[in-house]
Amino acid sequence: xxxxxxxxxxxxxxxxxxxxxxxxxxxxxxxxxxxxxxxxxxxxxxxxxxxxxxxxxxxxxxxxxxxxxxxxxxxxxxxxxxxxxxxxxxxxxxxxxxxxxxxxxxxxxxxxxxxxxxxxxxxxxxxxxxxxxxxxxxxxxxxxxxxxxxxxxxxxxxxxxxxxxxxxxxxxxxxxxxxxxxxxxxxxxxxxxxxxxxxxxxxxxxxxxxxxxxxxxxxxxxxxxxxxxxxxxxxxxxxxxxxxxxxxxxxxxxxxxxxxxxxxxxxxxxxxxxxxxxxxxxxxxxxxxxxxxxxxxxxxxxxxxxxxxxxxxxxxxxxxxxxx
Amino acid sequence: xxxxxxxxxxxxxxxxxxxxxxxxxxxxxxxxxxxxxxxxxxxxxxxxxxxxxxxxxxxxxxxxxxxxxxxxxxxxxxxxxxxxxxxxxxxxxxxxxxxxxxxxxxxxxxxxxxxxxxxxxxxxxxxxxxxxxxxxxxxxxxxxxxxxxxxxxxxxxxxxxxxxxxxxxxxxxxxxxxxxxxxxxxxxxxxxxxxxxxxxxxxxxxxxxxxxxxxxxxxxxxxxxxxxxxxxxxxxxxxxxxxxxxxxxxxxxxxxxxxxxxxxxxxxxxxxxxxxxxxxxxxxxxxxxxxxxxxxxxxxxxxxxxxxxxxxxxxxxxxxxxxx
Numbered sequence: 001x002x003x004x005x006x007x008x009x010x011x012x013x014x015x016x017x018x019x020x021x022x023x024x025x026x027x028x029x030x031x032x033x034x035x036x037x038x039x040x041x042x043x044x045x046x047x048x049x050x051x052x053x054x055x056x057x058x059x060x061x062x063x064x065x066x067x068x069x070x071x072x073x074x075x076x077x078x079x080x081x082x083x084x085x086x087x088x089x090x091x092x093x094x095x096x097x098x099x100x101x102x103x104x105x106x107x108x109x110x111x112x113x114x115x116x117x118x119x120x121x122x123x124x125x126x127x128x129x130x131x132x133x134x135x136x137x138x139x140x141x142x143x144x145x146x147x148x149x150x151x152x153x154x155x156x157x158x159x160x161x162x163x164x165x166x167x168x169x170x171x172x173x174x175x176x177x178x179x180x181x182x183x184x185x186x187x188x189x190x191x192x193x194x195x196x197x198x199x200x201x202x203x204x205x206x207x208x209x210x211x212x213x214x215x216x217x218x219x220x221x222x223x224x225x226x227x228x229x230x231x232x233x234x235x236x237x238x239x240x241x242x243x244x245x246x247x248x249x250x251x252x253x254x255x256x257x258x259x260x261x262x263x264x265x266x267x268x269x270x271x272x273x274x275x276x277x278x279x280x281x282x283x284x285x286x287x288x289x290x291x292x293x294x295x296x297x298x299x300x301x302x303x304x305x306x307x308x309x310x311x312x313x314x315x316x317x318x319x320x321x322x323x324x
Numbered sequence: 325x326x327x328x329x330x331x332x333x334x335x336x337x338x339x340x341x342x343x344x345x346x347x348x349x350x351x352x353x354x355x356x357x358x359x360x361x362x363x364x365x366x367x368x369x370x371x372x373x374x375x376x377x378x379x380x381x382x383x384x385x386x387x388x389x390x391x392x393x394x395x396x397x398x399x400x401x402x403x404x405x406x407x408x409x410x411x412x413x414x415x416x417x418x419x420x421x422x423x424x425x426x427x428x429x430x431x432x433x434x435x436x437x438x439x440x441x442x443x444x445x446x447x448x449x450x451x452x453x454x455x456x457x458x459x460x461x462x463x464x465x466x467x468x469x470x471x472x473x474x475x476x477x478x479x480x481x482x483x484x485x486x487x488x489x490x491x492x493x494x495x496x497x498x499x500x501x502x503x504x505x506x507x508x509x510x511x512x513x514x515x516x517x518x519x520x521x522x523x524x525x526x527x528x529x530x531x532x533x534x535x536x537x538x539x540x541x542x543x544x545x546x547x548x549x550x551x552x553x554x555x556x557x558x559x560x561x562x563x564x565x566x567x568x569x570x571x572x573x574x575x576x577x578x579x580x581x582x583x584x585x586x587x588x589x590x591x592x593x594x595x596x597x598x599x600x601x602x603x604x605x606x607x608x609x610x611x612x613x614x615x616x617x618x619x620x621x622x623x624x625x626x627x628x629x630x631x632x633x634x635x636x637x638x639x640x641x642x643x644x645x646x647x648x
Contacts, residue, residue, distance in 0.1 A: 128622040128625055132623025307449050
């Protein structure tokens with residue numbers, strides 16, 4: 001038990017931080033923890049959480065996905081445009097949009113894994129390629145509206161929690177099984193911690209990497225689809241904030257940004273912290289500019305802490321190997 | 325440069341074909357533009373292009389230096405936003421004000437760069453993530469200075485930068501000076517340490533090169549050039565915008581990569597980058613000539629970057645093949 005706590009202390013600390021922030025919010029703003037607000041918060045957690053899941057998978061392989069904003073926006077707009085408010089159409093529109101999400105992710109994955117383009121550059125470029133594709137093919141502003149089924153799904157709730165939150169929990173459960181109970185997870189971590197060793201151990205590094213990006217495309221698309229249901233009016237740029245926030249959530253959750261270590265459970269806590277932090281910033285009525293400054297500082301500190309921790313771990317490993 | 329002895333011109337070209345790409349590319353684009361619009365080419369045209377490309381050239385020069393040491397600078401976009409807003413809002417009409425706020429802007433750029441360089445050199449944090457954080461902080465600061473596009477820029481400030489000597493613009497003279505300066509710096513200790521740190525940091529350190537100092541200097545220079553680009557933009561557009569710099573992050577990397585600078589560090593240079601920056605501007609012109617909707621332009625930019633990186637990574641594989 002003690003061992004388990006020590007092993008997972010970072011994750012525990014992240015959750016404690018989330019709770020502390022939540023209490024702080026409740027004190028600063030009485031009524032913060034009422035049912036309505038928890039419903040809103042939980043829907044925000046779900047949308048960011050889905051994007052963060054994909055980002056975490058990519059980062060675990062040692063990559064980075066900067067293209068989530070426009071994969072997200074593309075999916076949201078395609079959902080609204082292809083279904084155009086018709087409930088009957090979602091049966092085939094949702095699968096199509098999800099496949100398009102996977103295709104966009106695969107585009108990144110092929111560029112990174114097979115052509116050898118640096119992840120940051122590849123996904124930075126593909127982000128604006130997706131932007132160009134969406135805006136260009138619809139001549140500026142794609143029209144359409146989300147079907148009412150999606151609207152009621154995204155705005156309805158079970159108890160104090162928004163429906164989307166439950167979807168996020170379900171998807172996360174699947175991800176946790178895949179990551180920690182199936183060979184896929186082991187391969188993902190192996191690729192992230194040492195590509196060469198993974199290759200020699202028989203892991204198909206290229207396939208694993210490409211799969212991680214494809215899954216990031218899938219989760220970003222799913223998030224975009226669900227989010228488009230909760231919005232009255234879609235807007236270009238609705239995905240922009242998720243780039244920085246998903247990376248920050250992953251970093252706060254204790255996943256190393258060079259890949260190979262950290263847990264998705266931590267990234268889930270990271271998501272909670274980002275959303276609660278949004279709440280704190282909104283509560284003190286801070287301007288958009290100051291918000292961006294806070295995000296930069298938070299990201300910086302989170303990564304600084306995780307880098308130091310990794311370095312310390314490396315030193316410890318070195319010491320134990322020297323002693324033995 | 326390797327000794328030329330015993331190598332025919334053909335061999336030289338076949339070994340260094342990658343270095344010729346940016347210039348060939350530029351010539352082809354210019355040729356196409358000339359064919360489409362006979363009579364455009366001339367000294368006046370070159371002068372206009374050099375004014376139009378100058379801010380991109382400045383940022384790209386800083387970015388190239390950072391890429392040469394194997395780094396990455398996303399914060400240039402933020403620095404441009406801040407310096408553009410600072411100078412547009414506070415400068416006023418007096419010569420003293422212009423001088424003062426130009427200096428403040430430049431110092432701000434240098435400070436951001438030095439901070440990036442220090443953190444990247446001192447900790448094992450990735451350049452990408454450090455500069456992503458400072459970028460966010462800078463965007464925030466820019467928004468605090470100026471919420472929407474605006475500001476009040478004196479005509480004198482514009483005339484100062486866009487002055488022409490006969491038909492030769494000041495910017496073209498600066499470009500020539502920068503090229504000459506670079507050709508000199510390349511041979512100095514500083515130039516050698518840039519390439520050494522980029523090719524192999526450990527080897528550079530063992531050979532007595534001050535890696536930390538080189539990093540701080542290079543990131544500092546990148547901040548300086550970004551600040552200059554922001555100031556030039558103020559003069560050129562005669563207004564400030566809190567989002568002015570966002571586009572420059574990717575285009576500066578594109579210009580460097582198209583110009584033959586490797587994302588892995590250690591190879592490339594400023595002259596190619598300047599050709600790359602002109603090529604990017606040329607393509608933008610081409611799209612206008614061809615009546616392509618501006619909605620597609622981001623798609624073209626992204627594809628261009630991916631193609632450029634793909635070509636250079638294939639060239640690396642090609643070289644490795646030769647060596648083996």
